[in-house]
Amino acid sequence: MLPASTHAPVLLDEPALYAVLxxxxxxxxxxxxxxxxxxNGLYVAAGETVHVDPRPGSVVIPVPAVGVRAASHSSVTIRDEEWxxxxxxxxxxxxxxxxxxAPVEVHGGAAEGLAAPTPPRSPELRALADALIAHPSSDIATWLAETAPGWSRRTAQRRFVAETGLTISAWLRRARVHRAAQHLAEARDLEWIAHLVGYQSVAGFIRAFADEAGMTPGQWRSARMNSNAASARLVFRDASTEHGQRTWTRVNGAHVAVWAAMGEATLWVRGKALTLSEGEAAIIPAGMPNALEIPEGSLLIPVGFRxxxxxxxxVTTHAATLGPLGSLISGETGIETVASMLAAYTSIGAVDVHPDRGFAAVLAGSALQDDDSDDALLASFASFCSKAPDVETAxxxxHLGCGERTLHRIVADKTGETLAAWRRLSRMTGARNRLGEGARPSEISRDLGYAHLPAFSRAFREVHGASPASLNVPNLLFSRGAWGRWAPTPRVSARNASDTISS
Known part of the structure; x- marks a missing residue:
């Protein structure tokens, strides 16, 4: 029996849409x-504290990083073709x-409130934020010297983004608009509000307000007063069916189950291809170099991991059949698989579904090559390296109870790679994941044991085709807040790596 849902409220660092399927x-x-x-769905702006409580049997898709084109608390009616x-x-x-x-934007909707930006956590930056709110037209450098003496503006900017998800100027603009909205609801004069929150002209205030709220101050005040305002609508700026995509070549520290929900996809494991027809699913073994190609019009979804x-x-020799996403609208198969996926990756998507259900279904329906002790050792080694990427092979x-030469042989036999090439791919898989958690290249380089950043950048470029600074990986850490999960993957240094394998 699964425990009852006890989700704590979370403070959103980015906007989110909670869509109830x-x-x-x-x-x-x-x-x-x-x-x-x-x-239906509910759009919630960044800076809001949100608590999601699905009813038993419900399926909720939490979509983070939704484009800001509506006021917080806007409701959305979701059409079948939009799921x-x-x-x-x-x-x-x-x-x-x-x-x-696939960026999603929410346009329109009632103006029920504009959220304040997430406050910084450190005392120095909290004091800076308070000073800027109290004196919105003042120079940032002046108050930085007062609240955080000895800090450079660059240091303050970097730490401010890490703590709030916004630059100082973007945070201040959002704080000004939030304060302005409170006075707009009180029917205050527009020019009076503009000067109160630190704008020299009404035109500049209107532009800033529209950028944050998706509507002008006048439109916002009208919508606020109209309790029967129409529902918002979804806009997909880059629909998944209009272009092909792929995963980046990687070595996973876990076994991952993937499902061709729409169209087909090709799974490459150790250079060999397995085509997944619509509705089929397969397992990517831990430790095996892999990539997926997703053609135009197709949608591939991870449904679980171990x-x-x-x-x-x-390796999968015959795929499992889970049914296509098309049955999402007309039957139960697609809904059950989506619920399994949400249970595996979120805490609020399907609270009464076991998080292993999707993976177990794919495993039960697949035909796999016979595994042996070498497969188990490779999987354990991959998991170990993903947690302690700088650990020495010896x-x-x-710790795994084998010789170093045994690991060299197993990696070569099972993956077709030398141990050095495999370790580099494993490290760079972790490095790219860390970029998605907001870590800086210099920090990742140090954690991976590189003596110099250029050496790390060269290794990263060999695997990913671009330097870590130029790849522009989106920060995915805040997504966990929208899902009900905050903690990033734990990182373990080589000094205490011996304790990680049993965790």
């Missing part, structure tokens, strides 16, 4: 409570796709 969910945003019915786009946007936020994701320490798995071998 099946059932109903109560979404509390600040002091307001919303009941979101089936085939694949929302699923694509969710899976893109998992960080496995190469290239741009740690490599749970044992070895052979130390890993000793």
């Amino acid at each position: 099946v059932g109903e969910a109560t979404v509390r945003v600040g002091q307001a409570t919303h009941t979101v019915a089936e085939r 694949p786009g929302l699923l694509h946007a969710f899976t893109a936020s998992l960080g496995h796709l190469d290239g741009p994701g 740690s490599g320490v749970t044992g070895g798995l052979g 130390i890993a071998a000793r």
Whole structure:
């Protein structure tokens, strides 16, 4: 029996859309409570504190990083043909796709409130933020010298982004607009509000307000007063069915199950291709170099994972059949698989579904090559390296109970790569994941044991075709807040790596 849902409220660092595919969910945003019915969604702006409580049997798709073109608390009626786009946007936020994701924007809706930006956590930056709010037209450098003496503006900017997700100027603009909205609701004069929140002209204030709220101050005040304002609508700026995509070549520390929900996809494992027809699914074994090609019009979704320490798995020789996403609208198969995926990757998507259900279904329906002790050792080694990427091979071998030469042989036999090439791909898989958690290249380089940043950048470029500074990996860490999960993957240094394999 699964435990009852006990999700704590989370402070959103980015806007999110909570879309209810099946059932109903109560979404509390600040002091307001919303009941979101089936085939509807609720848009919540960054800076809001949100608590999502799905009813038993409900399926909720939390889509983070939604474009800001509506006021917070806007309701959305979701059409049948829009669900694949929302699923694509969710899976893109998992960080496995190469290239741009599928940005979703919410346009229109009632202006029920504009959220304040997330406050900084450190005392110095909190004092800076308070000073800038109290004196919005003052120079940032002046107050930085007062609240954080000895800090450079560059240091303050970097730490401010890490703590709030916004630059200082973007944070201040959002804080000004939030304060302005409070006075707009009180029917204050527009010019008076503009000067109060630090703008020299009404025109500049209107532009800044429209950029943040998606409507002018006058439109916002009218919408605020109109309790019967129309529902917002979804706009997909880059629909998943209009272009092909691929995953970046990687070595996973876990076994991962993937599902061709729409169209077909090609899974490459150790240079060999397995074509997944629509509705089919397969398992990517931990430790095996892999990539996926997703043609135009197709949608591939990860549906679950298991740690490599749970044992070895052979390569899929015959895919499992889960049914296509098309049945999402007309039947239960697609809904059950989507619920399994959400249970594996979120805490609020399907609270009464076991997080291993999707992976177990794919494993039960697949035909795999016979696995042996070498497969299990490779999977454990991959899991070990993903947690302690800078660990020396000799130390890993000793902890795994084998010789270093044994690891060289197993990696070569099972993956077709030398151990050095495999370790580089494994490290760079972790490095790209860290970029998706907001880590800086210099920090990643140091954690991976590189003596100099240029050496790390060269290794990264060999695997990913671009330097870590130029790849422009989106920060996916804040997505976990929208999903009900905050903590990034734990990182372990070589000094205490011997304790990680059993975790």
